[in-house]
Amino acid sequence: MNRISTKLTSYFFISVLIMETTLMLYLHQNIIHSRIDEEFSRLIATGSNHRDVLTEYYSDTTMKHIVLMETDGEREVLITDPQGDIIESSVENINELTKYVPRIEKTLKDEIVVSDWKDSPYIISIHPYKVNAQQAGYVIMFQSTKAVEQLVAKLNMHFGMAGITSVVVIFLIYAILSKFLTRPLIRMKEATEKLSKGDFDVSLPFIGKDELGELSGSIQKLADDLERLKAERNEFLASIAHELSTPLTYLIGYSKVAMRQGLNEQERTHYLEIIIEESNRMKELVKNLLDLAKLDENTYTVTKENYSARPFLENIFQLVKPSFNLKNIRLDFTYDSELQIYADSLRLEQVILNLLDNALKYSNEHSTVTLEAFKKEETTVIKITDEGIGISKEDIELIFEKLYRVEKSRSRAYGGSGIGLAVVKELIDAHGGSIEVLSDVGKGSTFIVKI
Ligand SMILES: Nc1ncnc2c1ncn2[C@@H]1O[C@H](COP(=O)(O)OP(=O)(O)OP(=O)(O)O)[C@@H](O)[C@H]1O
Ligand SMILES: [Mg+2]
Structure with a gap:
């Protein structure tokens, strides 16, 4: 070698x-x-x-x-x-x-x-x-x-000894070089070979803070990241499979029921409606997944522009108001009529709709949901507050993960699939903004978006 x-x-x-x-x-x-x-x-x-x-x-x-x-x-x-x-x-x-x-x-x-x-x-x-x-x-x-x-004989002997000593010294240098230079390099080479074969279980020892040490550290970090990504992907795929199979089970079940002889028109319509509802939910899920995949790949672009907040927020208000009315939840929008927003309007709308959808979903009847929009220095702040079920501290860290729902069985009842906030996070990241959550279990949550 x-x-x-x-x-x-x-x-x-x-x-x-x-x-x-x-x-x-x-x-x-x-x-x-x-x-x-x-x-x-x-x-x-x-x-x-x-x-x-x-x-x-x-x-x-x-x-x-x-x-x-x-x-x-x-x-x-x-x-x-x-x-x-x-x-x-x-x-x-x-x-x-x-x-x-x-x-x-x-x-x-x-x-x-x-x-x-x-x-x-x-x-x-x-x-x-x-x-x-x-x-x-x-x-x-x-x-x-x-x-x-x-x-001359004496000189020859002394010079010979000096020669032998220098050979020994060179061998020592070889051993030292080999220990401090070659061995870590060989380990790194083996590690990268392992990585390229898809085995991310790599552990490189700490070898110092020099260039070699930094390289080794980077390889270790890469391996750890890949390992984590692999685990996340597997978990994600398992969740998707589960997510898709649940509505499918309903679809098959209700289709069989709807096909039964001797049902009256009203009963059959009821089952067919359930089938349509489940199919729509599935369609929504698949659409969201596709959105997320696009966001992950960065195949979309964010085009920021300056626009007036008033028509933009008014439009959103009109869009969601009926759902809030239906659940008897009060919806308040407060913002300065002169407010200007600098963002990609389509993407920001997607963010706000998702947050309002959550606020509606995770709030009880006769509560209030408010949206505040204002400028703080150069950034636009959008605050959405609800008086709903709230999120515990441990869960706040996880709700932006794909397919994460606080309580699986309860969320089914609420009709969520755990993708909304993942999309929100990606969109805000793409804007170079941030999102923050304050919440008290049982009292409500506030989502603060800064763009
Ligand atoms: N305002 C809120 N109040 C209480 N819990 C919330 C709120 N917003 C989100 N959550 C919790 O965070 C989880 C993740 O939210 P996310 O929007 O990503 O998914 P979802 O609403 O369940 O489904 P989707 O938005 O994909 O239809 C939710 O399942 C819910 O448990
Ligand atoms: Mg949601």
């Missing part, structure tokens, strides 16, 4: 490796070179010192003295005569040293003749001396390269 932590670590590893190798090589070479240079200059300095002493106090004793100084330690010395024969040596077996000395061209200055410390066991310098024609030759100095080799 192309893990992001692997990728990051590889880039990191390669960069560190290149940097480290360049640096180490540079350091390695520099340390060795400066050490070798040091050895060279020390050898030349000692050699020329011996030569100077020899030139000044040329004698066998001086030579022995010089050789004696170099018997112990890392250095050796040879002294030659004008013919090139060895006359003094710091080692017994002269061959051990002479085999490393290259052919010496005639030279008048001190110089390093063997500098290859890697392949030769000695670096060698020569120092010509001349007292007179017979007393002349070379002081040849040998410096063992063992010390340099040891130094």
Whole structure:
């Protein structure tokens, strides 16, 4: 798998490796070179010192003295005569040293003749001396390269350890990256895959407040929302099925009764009327459902315009008055005749009709329902108050849900299906307005719409 932590670590590893190798090589070479240079200059300095002493106090004793100084330690010395024969040596077996000395061209200055410390066991310098024609030759100095080799071995070991340490550090970084970066990402990937398969039961742990944490939180919220929507949809479908099957049962029942032989005309008409009433109720329900579906899909638009409240409210009053009269409920409309409303008139009418319909449905005879309309700052406020059965606190939170009715059996008696307020809420939301409910059980309710 192309893990992001692997990728990051590889880039990191390669960069560190290149940097480290360049640096180490540079350091390695520099340390060795400066050490070798040091050895060279020390050898030349000692050699020329011996030569100077020899030139000044040329004698066998001086030579022995010089050789004696170099018997112990890392250095050796040879002294030659004008013919090139060895006359003094710091080692017994002269061959051990002479085999490393290259052919010496005639030279008048001190110089390093063997500098290859890697392949030769000695670096060698020569120092010509001349007292007179017979007393002349070379002081040849040998410096063992063992010390340099040891130094190189030590350096290699240290650098190797540094290399291993950096590999370990990189692995640690990989582990940390993998824990803090890859694992949450993999979890999120798995979660989204689950979501796309329709399984919304996802739980992502809290991983902090950074970008990854926010992403994880958003996915969790999406999953929770989807889960809730799924539950709501199922509940909604079950309610619709129930809602439709109840009137259908009535329809079938009453149709059978109406078909019975021996019924008189009046009885048959009575049953047929019930059938028509139930069919109308069903038709209304289906219409409301369709409305709601359209609202949910946002396939309609709200066109706000300024219009006078008077004709608008007067029209509504005339429309609903007969139903209120029929139930002996008083209906009062109070508003300023100059009042202007800024809204989609058709939609607002739908809202008010629904609220008045509820007020009528859930009020008893001889009570009063009032509608007040006024402007508060820039918003239009419409207040519908009834003296009806009221709504309990717990139910107020739920009445705007689709198909929610406070008391299922009672509502059947009132003839509601629980869609009206859901439609009202959607319409008000689309206007960018709000709706608020104040209610006391047994005393009445007030619905306050602000648009
Ligand atoms: N003014 C009110 N007084 C008391 N209860 C109310 C009032 N308005 C609404 N309710 C309660 O809220 C529930 C939801 O109201 P909603 O208007 O959504 O549905 P409905 O009136 O039952 O049916 P529909 O409006 O779809 O015909 C009602 O069933 C009723 O229990
Ligand atoms: Mg209603």
